[in-house]
Amino acid sequence: MTEEIIIAGFGGQGVLSMGKILAYSGIMQNKEVSWMPSYGPEMRGGTSNVTVIISDERISSPVLSVFDTAIILNQQSLDKFEKAVKPGGMLIYDPNGITRHPERKDINIYQIAATDKATELGIAKLFNMIVLGGFLKYKPIIQEEFMRKGLEKSLPARHHNLIPDNLKAITIGGQIIKDYHIL
Amino acid sequence: MKELRLMKGNEAIAEAAIRYGVDGYFGYPITPQSEILEHLMAEEPYKKTGMVVLQAESEVASINMVYGGAACGKRAMTTSSSPGISLMQEGLSYIAGAELPCLVVNVVRGGPGLGTIQPSQADYFQTTKGGGHGDYRLITLAPASVQEMYDFVALAFELAFKYRNPAMILSDGVIGQVMEKVQIDDYKPRWTDEYIKKSFPWATTGKNPNTPHVIVTSLELDSSKQEQVNIRIQKKYRECEAKEVRYELINCEDAEYLFVAYGSSARICQKAIQLGREKGIKVGLVRPITLWPFPSKILNEMADKVKGMLSVEMSAGQMVEDVLLATKHKIKVEHYGRFGGIIPTPQEVLHALETKIIGG
Amino acid sequence: MNREDIIKPENLVYRRTPVLTENIMHYCPGCGHGTAHRLVAEVIEEMGIQEKTIGIAPVGCSVLAYNYFEVDMQEAAHGRAPALATAVKRLKPDFFVFSYQGDGDLAAIGTGETIHACNRGENITMIFINNGIYGMTGGQMAPTTLEDMKTSTSPYGREVQSMGNPLKITELLAQLPGTCYVTRQAVYTPALVRKCKRAIRQAFENQKENKGVSFVEIVSNCNSGWKMTPTASNQWLEDNMLPFYPLGDIKVSK
Numbered sequence: 001m002t003e004e005i006i007i008a009g010f011g012g013q014g015v016l017s018m019g020k021i022l023a024y025s026g027i028m029q030n031k032e033v034s035w036m037p038s039y040g041p042e043m044r045g046g047t048s049n050v051t052v053i054i055s056d057e058r059i060s061s062p063v064l065s066v067f068d069t070a071i072i073l074n075q076q077s078l079d080k081f082e083k084a085v086k087p088g089g090m091l092i093y094d095p096n097g098i099t100r101h102p103e104r105k106d107i108n109i110y111q112i113a114a115t116d117k118a119t120e121l122g123i124a125k126l127f128n129m130i131v132l133g134g135f136l137k138y139k140p141i142i143q144e145e146f147m148r149k150g151l152e153k154s155l156p157a158r159h160h161n162l163i164p165d166n167l168k169a170i171t172i173g174g175q176i177i178k179d180y181h182i183l
Numbered sequence: 184m185k186e187l188r189l190m191k192g193n194e195a196i197a198e199a200a201i202r203y204g205v206d207g208y209f210g211y212p213i214t215p216q217s218e219i220l221e222h223l224m225a226e227e228p229y230k231k232t233g234m235v236v237l238q239a240e241s242e243v244a245s246i247n248m249v250y251g252g253a254a255c256g257k258r259a260m261t262t263s264s265s266p267g268i269s270l271m272q273e274g275l276s277y278i279a280g281a282e283l284p285c286l287v288v289n290v291v292r293g294g295p296g297l298g299t300i301q302p303s304q305a306d307y308f309q310t311t312k313g314g315g316h317g318d319y320r321l322i323t324l325a326p327a328s329v330q331e332m333y334d335f336v337a338l339a340f341e342l343a344f345k346y347r348n349p350a351m352i353l354s355d356g357v358i359g360q361v362m363e364k365v366q367i368d369d370y371k372p373r374w375t376d377e378y379i380k381k382s383f384p385w386a387t388t389g390k391n392p393n394t395p396h397v398i399v400t401s402l403e404l405d406s407s408k409q410e411q412v413n414i415r416i417q418k419k420y421r422e423c424e425a426k427e428v429r430y431e432l433i434n435c436e437d438a439e440y441l442f443v444a445y446g447s448s449a450r451i452c453q454k455a456i457q458l459g460r461e462k463g464i465k466v467g468l469v470r471p472i473t474l475w476p477f478p479s480k481i482l483n484e485m486a487d488k489v490k491g492m493l494s495v496e497m498s499a500g501q502m503v504e505d506v507l508l509a510t511k512h513k514i515k516v517e518h519y520g521r522f523g524g525i526i527p528t529p530q531e532v533l534h535a536l537e538t539k540i541i542g543g
Numbered sequence: 544m545n546r547e548d549i550i551k552p553e554n555l556v557y558r559r560t561p562v563l564t565e566n567i568m569h570y571c572p573g574c575g576h577g578t579a580h581r582l583v584a585e586v587i588e589e590m591g592i593q594e595k596t597i598g599i600a601p602v603g604c605s606v607l608a609y610n611y612f613e614v615d616m617q618e619a620a621h622g623r624a625p626a627l628a629t630a631v632k633r634l635k636p637d638f639f640v641f642s643y644q645g646d647g648d649l650a651a652i653g654t655g656e657t658i659h660a661c662n663r664g665e666n667i668t669m670i671f672i673n674n675g676i677y678g679m680t681g682g683q684m685a686p687t688t689l690e691d692m693k694t695s696t697s698p699y700g701r702e703v704q705s706m707g708n709p710l711k712i713t714e715l716l717a718q719l720p721g722t723c724y725v726t727r728q729a730v731y732t733p734a735l736v737r738k739c740k741r742a743i744r745q746a747f748e749n750q751k752e753n754k755g756v757s758f759v760e761i762v763s764n765c766n767s768g769w770k771m772t773p774t775a776s777n778q779w780l781e782d783n784m785l786p787f788y789p790l791g792d793i794k795v796s797k
Binding site for chain 2: 024059066153
Binding site: 239243247252388396398 | 593607619634635656659
């Protein structure tokens with residue numbers, strides 16, 4: 001199993017931390033992982049993306065141009081990475097703020113209204129965990145107990161009291177994700 | 184069992200330094216390696232091992248602080264990225280001239296000039312061919328993973344002290360910024376002053392009552408004596424070339440073609456190998472781990488077995504010159520590179536092999 | 544009375560301090576460096592810290608200072624002595640660390656290292672020889688060269704409009720909170736030599752109390768570079784250097 005993922009959105013949406021929690025959980029489940037961010041001025045409020053690879057084998061390139069899964073959280077990222085999904089691959093996007101929706105017919109596309117849901121529930125900071133929950137519904141590569149351990153490892157100890165809320169947000173994500181275009 | 188952590192390459196350098204028992208880190212912030220100094224400051228290593236961490240006023244000051252620490256027989260290090268490393272060249276030359284051990288890490292970004300903060304491998308010449316003035320070499324290690332970033336801190340110090348010469352870890356923005364799984368060690372105690380005094384008579388550890396004072400210098404105004412210094416240093420370098428070459432061979436057993444690449448380019452080539460083998464192209468990789476001393480011998484031997492080699496670097500073609508020297512024009516050797524902070528994709532690397540070497 | 548009758552401990556009135564080596568100094572006859580070296584060495588001897596002192600030599604006339612001080616010595620690149628001293632002191636805090644630099648080294652190429660070591664309050668002693676000229680390279684203009692003073696790169700005199708002003712770096716360093724003791728001394732008369740030695744002693748004593756940088760400027764002559772006899776250069780120093788670089792303590796912290 002090798003899963004090559006791009007997560008892309010605005011800086012501040014929790015793109016990098018979502019990737020980090022996923023990667024750390026992968027380690028807990030004894031997988032090989034790699035997490036490669038875009039860096040630079042983008043870190044300060046512009047677009048932000050991270051390539052996460054989870055694999056049973058030694059990972060070759062941490063930098064990729066095509067992906068099994070794209071998790072897209074804004075229009076610029078959709079424009080940039082829709083074409084980078086491998087044929088037959090998966091694209092998950094939050095329709096919030098999207099004016100041109102994905103158009104590819106050779107991939108599976110799912111919509112997750114995570115921004116709206118997080119706002120509705122008053123858990124804006126857990127927006128990224130809702131998105132991650134949507135991903136894990138269709139790519140259950142990490143089991144829940146290892147997600148919990150991954151959260152323990154990635155979050156500073158003073159935030160460990162928030163782990164149940166994080167796991168709950170992941171569950172909610174699995175419930176609200178819906179089909180947009182299925183092969 | 185060793186602890187497993189998800190760490191950035193830069194953080195791994197910092198964590199390894201603390202745990203290996205480094206005495207002093209002196210550095211100045213620069214992208215894409217500032218996490219090293221940030222991690223060291225956050226970890227408060229002085230409380231854990233007594234390690235000193237100081238943010239200097241410049242890279243020039245940093246490398247000279249390293250000189251001062253190294254001259255005391257301490258494990259001293261600094262880290263920077265390309266423009267900062269350029270500023271350190273004077274100091275590196277002095278440290279090599281004074282025959283002091285130290286570690287310098289370069290997380291390379293694209294140049295020339297202020298260039299880009301994105302990854303590059305364009306400092307190969309600067310690192311392996313001198314950089315500063317005079318006849319000297321840097322023992323150069325090229326990590327291709329976060330684990331190697333961690334492990335090479337210890338290796339670099341061991342080699343630096345063995346040969347009393349500065350060692351460089353030549354990384355780049357990819358390996359510095361990527362997070363991977365790392366096995367970390369327990370904290371090792373730093374060397375005691377007594378151990379240093381006993382082990383390194385060349386170090387300024389305080390004058391002994393019955394022996395002359397120790398002088399650490401790279402100055403010798405008498406040319407006949409300076410030539411002897413150069414001869415001694417060169418002899419040391421020949422020994423290092425004979426004993427310390429390190430490389431990794433990947434998918435080379437049946438290979439008809441080879442990539443030659445180090446650091447993040449080697450990782451990209453590994454993916455290109457997967458893609459190539461899916462298409463039936465028998466391609467392998469020679470990954471130099473030491474860039475100096477360069478693995479010339481194995482490349483020369485491989486040149487008798489394969490049809491061609493593609494040197495892949497994020498530069499305009501620097502290491503390819505050493506590949507050409509090693510293979511003595513026995514086979515076709517070409518360079519493929521991107522620069523300016525552009526990272527080549529595995530697909531384009533494979534395409535370059537197909538067009539420049541196989542079809543060329 | 545023969546030679547052997549005279550050389551007896553009870554007849555000893557002066558001797559070379561064992562903190563100076565027996566190497567013959569390369570300094571020009573009449574130069575102040577030799578006296579400054581001796582004072583530093585005598586202080587180290589009198590404090591009994593020879594085995595716990597590390598000195599940093601500069602680039603310039605005193606580049607070979609490491610051949611004369613019988614303590615462990617490091618030779619720095621041009622201007623970088625304060626950086627080396629910083630690391631040595633931080634890694635060996637129970638040692639006494641001093642840097643010894645000239646004006647080009649300390650106040651031109653090494654200004655950054657000087658100011659930042661002083662501003663950090665490194666617990667070291669900095670000895671600064673100011674003779675207003677680059678002696679080693681043959682008498683070129685220094686940052687401290689006086690207005691209208693002739694050097695090989697200001698052959699018609701330092702014209703401040705185009706060549707800049709002489710730099711009073713010592714006054715500047717006294718402004719920094721990291722310096723605890725800043726003083727300007729000279730060594731061209733016996734009385735001044737004694738005074739200077741007290742200042743150097745104070746500058747080393749301060750290290751025991753972790754007070755920050757102790758900075759001793761010694762206004763000196765360069766009879767070769769100034770193209771004068773030693774006696775004339777001392778007079779010129781008094782007439783020209785001292786009005787611009789007045790002697791005395793500039794800062795003494797409690």
